[in-house]
Amino acid sequence: MIATYSDLKDKIILVTGAARGIGKSIALALSAQGAHVVFNYRGDESKAMSLKEGLEKVGGKATGLKFDVTDYESMTKAIDEFTKSVGPISGLVNNAGVSKDTLLLRLKPDEISSIIDTNLKGAMMVTQALSRNFLKAENVSIVHMSSIVGLMGNPSQAAYAASKAGLIGFSKSVAKELASRNLRSNVICPGFIQTDMTDALNEKAKEEYSKSIPLGRFGTSEEVANLTCFLLSRASSYLTGEVIKIDGGLYI
Amino acid sequence: MELQDKVIKLVSEATKMDAANISLNTSFVDDLNLDSLDMVELMMKMEDEFGVEIPEDETENLKSIGDIVTYLKAKSH
Numbered sequence: 001m002i003a004t005y006s007d008l009k010d011k012i013i014l015v016t017g018a019a020r021g022i023g024k025s026i027a028l029a030l031s032a033q034g035a036h037v038v039f040n041y042r043g044d045e046s047k048a049m050s051l052k053e054g055l056e057k058v059g060g061k062a063t064g065l066k067f068d069v070t071d072y073e074s075m076t077k078a079i080d081e082f083t084k085s086v087g088p089i090s091g092l093v094n095n096a097g098v099s100k101d102t103l104l105l106r107l108k109p110d111e112i113s114s115i116i117d118t119n120l121k122g123a124m125m126v127t128q129a130l131s132r133n134f135l136k137a138e139n140v141s142i143v144h145m146s147s148i149v150g151l152m153g154n155p156s157q158a159a160y161a162a163s164k165a166g167l168i169g170f171s172k173s174v175a176k177e178l179a180s181r182n183l184r185s186n187v188i189c190p191g192f193i194q195t196d197m198t199d200a201l202n203e204k205a206k207e208e209y210s211k212s213i214p215l216g217r218f219g220t221s222e223e224v225a226n227l228t229c230f231l232l233s234r235a236s237s238y239l240t241g242e243v244i245k246i247d248g249g250l251y252i
Numbered sequence: 253m254e255l256q257d258k259v260i261k262l263v264s265e266a267t268k269m270d271a272a273n274i275s276l277n278t279s280f281v282d283d284l285n286l287d288s289l290d291m292v293e294l295m296m297k298m299e300d301e302f303g304v305e306i307p308e309d310e311t312e313n314l315k316s317i318g319d320i321v322t323y324l325k326a327k328s329h
Contacts, residue, residue, distance in 0.1 A: 132292075132296065135292065135293055135296060136296070177289070178289075180289065181289070
């Protein structure tokens with residue numbers, strides 16, 4: 001069930017990491033609302049084109065921008081070109097993320113860098129690159145995709161958890177700094193959601209995890225997309241600096 | 253309209269301060285109570301109005317209406 005928010009129609013929203021998983025579901029849900037979805041892609045033009053077509057088939061416009069969230073220069077260039085020719089972006093979903101599970105005692109500096117650079121620094125740089133544009137936009141809403149792991153910690157995910165916890169402090173600071181411009185910034189902390197990331201878990205682990213979830217199942221990326229649409233819309237106009245778990249009760 | 257008058261008009265509109273109370277000596281922080289975010293927005297308006305680019309690190313030196321007028325004059329030459 002997807003709720004409809006009429007103010008999302010034609011709203012220009014950048015979703016990072018929209019190629020698959022939760023990001024793709026969010027992009028699709030926003031397209032279904034008639035939003036103009038802007039997504040970034042790193043290399044494959046044909047994949048970007050098919051994502052654009054897939055989104056436009058559902059509704060609304062879609063635009064692919066070629067940049068990596070770890071490359072500030074290409075990001076600012078692509079974003080500036082887009083906002084100059086189309087108009088201000090008034091929604092942002094910082095969703096791009098990577099994970100690599102390793103015991104702390106095997107964790108290498110370059111693995112830490114790779115996770116922090118994409119998950120935390122990437123989100124910070126995209127938000128920064130858009131900050132001037134946000135001052136010209138109205139009803140700006142930013143959603144950061146954190147994780148339940150950022151709140152509760154998890155073995156073998158020290159760097160991932162740190163990057164996801166970092167997003168919370170970042171979001172709250174942005175919320176305070178730009179609240180006077182009616183900009184809102186919130187964090188979503190998904191628990192176990194069916195995606196490529198969790199498909200990589202073995203069956204026994206999945207069964208064990210499901211037992212620890214009060215609602216007894218993994219969530220779907222559509223359920224996360226629903227919450228994201230709510231936070232991007234004016235339906236949540238008095239909500240900022242908040243951290244919302246969507247985890248079937250896992251972390252109660 | 254003189255550059256100075258254009259700047260004063262723009263600042264007056266942005267800050268809702270009567271243009272008659274704004275002169276070259278008016279300070280953004282002390283007289284108009286602008287915070288750093290207000291300043292960024294004001295500079296963005298100047299950029300749009302006068303078609304110039306004002307780099308972030310140069311805005312720190314622009315403390316009064318007079319500073320802006322001098323800066324814009326230098327830029328246009």
